[in-house]
Amino acid sequence: MSDASAVTAAVLDDLRLEGDELDLLVAGLNAPEWTVPTPAEGWTVAHQIAHLHWTDEVALVSATEPDAFAVEVERALAAPATFVDEAAGETVAALPPETLLVEWREGRARLQAALRAAPAGARLPWYGPPMSVASMASARLMETWAHGQDVADALGVTRKPTARLRHVARIGVRARDYAYFVRGLQPPAEQFRVELVAEDGELFAYGPEGAAQRVTGPLLDFCLLVTQRAHRDDLAVEAVGADAGQWLDIAQAFAGPAGPGRPPRAGR
Numbered sequence: 001m002s003d004a005s006a007v008t009a010a011v012l013d014d015l016r017l018e019g020d021e022l023d024l025l026v027a028g029l030n031a032p033e034w035t036v037p038t039p040a041e042g043w044t045v046a047h048q049i050a051h052l053h054w055t056d057e058v059a060l061v062s063a064t065e066p067d068a069f070a071v072e073v074e075r076a077l078a079a080p081a082t083f084v085d086e087a088a089g090e091t092v093a094a095l096p097p098e099t100l101l102v103e104w105r106e107g108r109a110r111l112q113a114a115l116r117a118a119p120a121g122a123r124l125p126w127y128g129p130p131m132s133v134a135s136m137a138s139a140r141l142m143e144t145w146a147h148g149q150d151v152a153d154a155l156g157v158t159r160k161p162t163a164r165l166r167h168v169a170r171i172g173v174r175a176r177d178y179a180y181f182v183r184g185l186q187p188p189a190e191q192f193r194v195e196l197v198a199e200d201g202e203l204f205a206y207g208p209e210g211a212a213q214r215v216t217g218p219l220l221d222f223c224l225l226v227t228q229r230a231h232r233d234d235l236a237v238e239a240v241g242a243d244a245g246q247w248l249d250i251a252q253a254f255a256g257p258a259g260p261g262r263p264p265r266a267g268r
Contacts, residue, residue: 004134005120011137012115014164018141019108022052022148025157026101034097038154039229039262043088045154046100048147050091051084053104056111059140062124063114063133069125076127084256111140127255128178138167142253146227153229161199161220169196169219172226172253173206179250182258188213188243196222213241215248226253231264 026034026049034046043051062069076083095103115133123130131139145168152159173194180187193211196204196219204219215222217237224230225237225248232248239245252259 008132008134008137009116011134011141011167012112014167015137015141015144016108016112017162018144018148018164021159021162022144022151023101023105025148025151025155025159029097029155031097033155036154038150040150042085043150044092045151046092046097047088048151049100049104050095051088052144052147053100053107054087054091055143056104056107056140059124059136060107060111060114062126063111063118063122063136066125073125073127138171142168142171142227145223146229146254149224149227149229163198163202165198165219165223166204168223168227168253169194169204170206172222172251175226175253176247176251178255179247179252179258182252182256183250185250188247190243192241192244192247194222213239213244215239215244223253226251228252228254228259228261231262233264 026045029045035044037044038048040048058069058072061072079086091100115137118124118133122133124133124136126136126139141164145164149159151157176192177187190213191207191211192213192215193207193209194205194215196217198204198219215237217235221230221235221237225232225235237248239248250258
């Protein structure tokens with residue numbers, strides 16, 4: 001196995017583990033618990049799982065029927081602000097929770113198989129630039145973790161951070177310029193230094209060591225920030241430099257329009 005293939009296989013392993021962890025969180029829910037509102041306005045626990053199921057299915061189309069995926073892109077372009085909500089709502093309306101859970105599991109397995117079978121060097125179409133298989137797997141992991149956070153928050157569960165957060169952080173850093181472009185802003189020419197510390201003390205660093213613009217903080221907090229699952233004021237992520245500070249106000253790791261983010265916790 002080549003080094004690139006080994007990296008891809010490792011990311012796919014992490015994606016599977018992330019899905020399994022969320023599966024454990026929702027598998028024992030009763031029917032009323034599937035209807036609990038999550039922090040995402042208008043979305044219940046069922047909507048969160050439905051969204052993940054839908055995006056897994058769309059990713060599967062990308063990996064196996066790239067021409068058919070173009071239809072999904074046209075749908076998104078026709079209603080960029082609503083197509084994601086509509087897809088989740090349609091799935092929730094059509095499927096009872098027990099069926100949704102089974103179909104989400106089966107969809108995850110199909111996507112795993114398709115991504116593992118993809119040719120080396122394959123580039124998969126998506127809603128932005130085409131992605132490598134490893135990048136597609138990382139993106140699916142990021143979404144699974146972020147929507148899993150919504151579910152955990154809705155259920156009052158505190159999840160233990162894992163080393164898989166490094167994938168989320170990397171996407172957040174790499175998406176820096178996208179966060180500016182999607183808001184019609186010009187990204188800074190200067191690169192930033194980002195230093196994040198995991199719970200076990202491991203340091204994850206990105207960008208030139210001597211950069212004047214810097215971001216530091218806990219790995220978990222940075223991931224909550226770039227997935228817009230918590231407000232900057234409630235996190236221990238710090239910026240040095242005006243440009244770095246502006247980025248922390250607009251950062252997003254996900255594709256699509258700029259998200260509204262989350263308000264600060266009451267009392268802040």
